[in-house]
Amino acid sequence: MRALIGLLLALVVAAVFQSGPLLFAVAVVAVVTLGVRFWIRRVMAGLRVGRRFERRLFFGETTTVTLEIHNGSALPIPWLLVHESLPGAIAMPGVVSQVLSLKGYETGTVTYQLTGRRRGFHAVGPLTLTVGDVFGLTRTAVQVPEQPLLIVYPRILAPGELDLPTLALFGHVRSRRRTLGDPARVAGVRDYAPGDPLHDIHWRATAAAGALQVKQYQPATTIQTMIFLDVHRPGYTAASAAAALYATDFAVTVAATVAHHLIGRRQEVGLVTNGRLVLPPAHNVASADAPTVLLDLAAGDPLVASAARMPTGSVEVTAAPIPSGKGRGHLMRLLELLARVELQERGDPLLTLLNRHSVSLQWGSTAVVITGTPSDQLFMTLHRLREAGALVVLFLVARRPDQAALEARARALGIRLHAVWQDPDLERI
């Protein structure tokens, strides 16, 4: 302000006395001061940014992110500081910075790598671009609001043999024989789910119900497995929250490994979980509007069963059960749900989940239950399932001193029990 007043006074003096040199001196200072600001403003208005990278990663996989910064102005950019903030779960260190110089209409690139070190949704960015002039007079920073999402699928281990009872029951599955339901024995209809073949659609039932319905055949030759994943905090009685988090994460790994293994063997796998589903982060939204935006996001998400606004202002989202299916597309759907599921403090316990969804289990199906705490009620529920014709495998994600006694009890009830806590435990099965 003082400088401006001084320049104006000098300009008045130059005008009064018609002094060319004084006017020239004032003009140089004013032109440079205003000119560089105009320059930077023009350049900032023409900056365009694009990111190219693989949006879906398997655990441990690496992708290269290419940032393309285009100078849409004819004026050059003396220096441009590119500063990208990244979550520590996918990048180490969590910041990528580089200084570039761009001519008019030139495009510069910055490349870096992201590694899927933790499953879940990860927002890449925000990206901050800082531009300055050659005289060090001004610099302007702008933050690019767009934060694309990267999904990292859960870890999949390579078990030596998953000795599941369904395999034992049918005996020859290792020959990779294609097993299908018997189309002559229609047991009923159910809602259409993505992945269902078109020729299974029951058109008359569809017309009557007003929604697509598909035929369900009797389990003549079907091998179905339903994974019941417990991601409920009371289901993991670990002493610390960190241990509970580790246990649930490992439970997800077990579920992903089982699903991957079975679908690799061309079997049908479904998934039911009581965990909390993580929604894509809503950026640049006022905190008051965030719940509404999240509810909108949840409404359009096929993996969401229900979303409710809590009194605290947060939004609780429960995952939708995924019916049995097979194929790579179905596996990707299962893995996406497993990538997004988190430990739930509230919600339904495992027993409720089992009681609700075991009704639709067909005879001869396998129920793979993954939890952290074996209670008497759980054993009784699983025993009832066994007696109803299902084959039950219980994965216990915990360190238990009484493991031998538990295994004996499970064996007596017709349940196969595996206690797992680390990677080798799963690989030994």
Added chain:
Amino acid sequence: MGTPIPTGPRANKTGRGVGATPDSAPGADDVVMTWGIVAITFCLCCGLLVGALALPLYWLPGQLAVLVVFLWAAPVAVVRMRRGAVGLFGHAAASYARRTRLAVLAALALFLVALPAYEWRLLGHGGLTAAFAVPVVVAVVLGMVALSVAGDLAGAWLLLQRQEWEDAKYVGRGIVGMDSERVTRLNRTEIMRRLWRRWGAGAVLLGLALLASGHPLTGGQSLAVPWGVLALLVYLALGLSLMGRAAQLRWTTEWELEQVPVAPQVAARWSPMAVATSVAMLLLAGLLALSPLLALAHDVVGWLWAAVLLPVLRWLLPWLARFLQGGGISSGLNGVNRGLTPPRIHGGPIHPAPQQATSAFWLWLAELWTWLTHSWLYLLGLVAVVTLAWAYRQARRKQGGTGYWAILIALLKELQVLLLALWRPATQLTAQAVRDVRRRATRAVARGGAWRRRRLREMGPRQAIIALYVAALRLAARRGYPRRPGQTPREYAAEVGERLPRARDALSSMTETFVAVRYGGHAADDSLVARMQALAGALRKALRRAPRSHA
């Protein structure tokens, strides 16, 4: 016995950061910046000298030549001295600064005061007179300006480079935390702003000097105006070029400290872009200076003076004079244009002053202005009528009724709304202006005591602690308690503590802090600097109360 004082890092000879290749020859950046600083200082001082030549001064034969040589040599010496001080700490730095300052002042006194005095005496002009003293004062002022500007620029250049205490091992990147890192960094933005402000002020000063040179007083001369214009041109061009280099150094250092990778094109394109921008800006400014803008601005200022300020003054001053004489408001208004009109002494017609030919546009503008100033009452009435009509229309729209009372009340309401709409922004603007003035006044008052704190802050905590300790030693030495060569800080503190019990606690605490920070690698922060300042204050009080020692 104390530990030997380690030598500081070697002086930076390359302009590429401390300890890069210290023994090699000066780098291209350093050479350019050294001679650039010398040249820009010389141009500034020569331009000011050209302005000073417009004064009616008596310059002795050869005095101007000596002054010009001094204005070139002094910046060279100052820049080299500032570069030689890099890496010196504590006593060595204080001693070096004292000796170099003395040498420069001695040279200034010798060449700009003693030599002319000797010549004055040789020429037999007699005793000390104003004719001798004023040119000497002008020369000394110019010499001081040269020393100050060159020292300032060289200091800024050195500060823009990477400092030893900004190294990661002192900062504790990732160990001490981000806060200490931020505090420890030098504020290079402020340095660049200061450089820019001073360069702009120098340009305006040069322009004013050339303006003065174009209107010399009786006895003054304007023969050197072309040289002054040349000095202004070189000053502006060189200033832009140096600013470009300084900005490059500033950002390179910042990015190096932040460990940000820099694409090679940045360094390669910087200088050409700075040169091209400078040329473009100078050409544009030249075009502006050569365009009719100057004449237009002159005309606008002239019209403003003639149409606004002059009538106000011609109306206000006589009215004020008559009002103060006790005539009251009515008599004051009657006496417009009479009070200050001087009596006509010589008879005959008054010849009009020679005037420049005025264009038809300006004549039309003048007529318009005259009409506006004479019919302001009608204009005011017109505005009032339009306002009333608008308010009446609004009232008819809102009210719906057609009764006279209803329309009148609605009209009053509309007028109230209109007045409030005008009143609120006016009060807000006034309040904002009052707040602004108050804030500026508070800042101006606080600035007096803040400059020392700012200097300490710019140094960084570690250097500030060392500087405070050295200043305390200097004060103690002035009071007769000097530190002997070879005496360690702790030995010195113990000796002074025995002789001066009042100062014992403060000095020993300062010594321990200094030793810990200077030699122990202890991380310094702002709180430590504040504590050191408090201790320095206590020591200063104790030394003032103590008797002067002659031991």
